[in-house]
Amino acid sequence: MTSPEMTVREVIDLLSGYDPDAPVRQAVNPYFPMAHRLARVVQSVDETGRTVVYLAETNDADAQLGHLPPEVAVALAWQGPVQAPPRRPRRIAGGQ
Template identity: 75%
Template sequence: MTHTELTVGDLIDLLSACDRSAPVRQAMNPFFPMAHRLAQVVQAVDETGRPVVYLAEGRDADTQLGHLPPEVAVELAWQPPVQTPPRRPRRTAGGK
C-alpha cells in the first residue's frame, strides 16, 4: 500500500489558511485521541538520503493537553459522529 506523504509545501499551504496567532497542536493516537503541544521542528535525512521534517512535542509535563475535542476526532475520521439516542417514553409509577 502506497502512502502519500504531506510535504512541507503542503503543510505551508494548509497553514496559510489558518489564523497566524493560533497555537499549534498535534493530534495523536486515533484509538485514544489526545492533543499535544508542538515544541520543535527538526529537519533530518531519512534512510534513503531524502530530507525529512519532524514536528515534535515538548518535553514538559504539560505537553499532553488532554483528550482531543470530539469534533476534531470526528473531522479526522478517528471517531464516528455521535448522535443523541432517541428518547423513550417515560414509565409511570404503575409500571405501564
C-alpha cells in the first residue's frame, strides 16, 4: 500500500540532488502561496502511535518570507503559468 504522506527517506532522497548548503524553505497555502523559513525538525507520535517528523518554521517575526516565487507555485501546480495580455496598438495624439 502506498502512503499519501512523504517519508523521511523520500525527503532525504529528493534533497540529495540539491546543493547541500542551500537554505530550505517551506511552501505553504496553494491559494495564497507564501514561503516560510524552517527552523526545527521535531519527532513525535501521532494519535495512532506512528512516529511522525515535523518540519517547523521559526517563531521569529520574519519566519514568513513573503510570496512564493511564481515559478515555484507553477511547478507545484498551485497556479497556472500566467502570460501578459496582448498589447493593443498605441493611440496617436489627436485621436487618430
